[in-house]
Amino acid sequence: MHAIEIKNLTKYYGKSMGIEDVSISIEKGEVYGFIGPNGAGKSTAIRTLIGLLQPTSGSATINGKDVFQHGASLRKSIGYLPSEVHYYDRMSSRELLEYHCRFYGIKDYTKIEELASDFELDLDKEIEDLSFGNKKKCGIIQAMVHEPEILILDEPTSGLDPLMQNVFFNKLEELNQKGVTIFFSSHVLSEIQRICKRAAIIRNGRIVAIENIDGLLKKQMKLVKVIFKEVPSNLVLPEGAQKKTWSNKKLSFEYIGSTTVLINWLSNHEVFDLTLTEPDLESLFMNYYER
């Protein structure tokens, strides 16, 4: 039995399409990524998956149970972070999280303190005084505090600074080691590659690929910028390099291929400086998923 199974899920907002024919299966204990550019349909799919939106057609099950028939009981085993959090402004995070716990019959609030300390959240500040990133932390704690067996997180890292993103991913790894299934959306490829084994790639409301992360890494183009000490004569680029541009001693090109081959090629030259960057999602789509 899959932890999450979405079958041919379609959601139209009136005449406008949110998602069409989306199918995703997630094993128990898996960390699964959901990646796509803005407006691709990630939030629509997630909201429909957890029963917050009625689908136009198709079905979604969690632990084998239909989310519309068993919504209330299933939601007890899910932790959900929406892409945007909206709270009662005049409550403190502590009051909000305690209020949340009471829905789950939790009377011991030590987990709130524990998570707030991990995420460095001041529990005594009123929500309206929290920055965007701190509200996000509050949302993440809310998703985790009742210790759900499945975490469904919609753009969890947006608004978190890089250090806090580290804390967040370490926490996901810790929870996953305890058996928690995690499904999270992002539009940043490196985040998905960091902890997922598989990812569904969505564009214009449709799944364009379901990839093993290893496969995605092999396909991934790198942007290579090299500054040479001296411009080498008769320079031959490694196989897989394309769209080369020169500016003074600075060479830029796109590279798809073995990292070892690239490193070997670089080691044959006097390199003054080097940057390797990941392409944005649009370039990835242009290269592989354009249909």
Ligand SMILES: Nc1ncnc2c1ncn2[C@@H]1O[C@H](COP(=O)(O)OP(=O)(O)OP(=O)(O)O)[C@@H](O)[C@H]1O
């Ligand atoms: N309430 C709504 N009414 C009408 N159209 C909507 C509604 N919510 C979403 N849409 C449309 O559905 C499509 C998918 O939007 P969705 O918010 O699911 O994408 P997303 O991948 O989550 O985007 P983002 O990364 O920007 O959050 C978009 O075309 C959007 O305009």
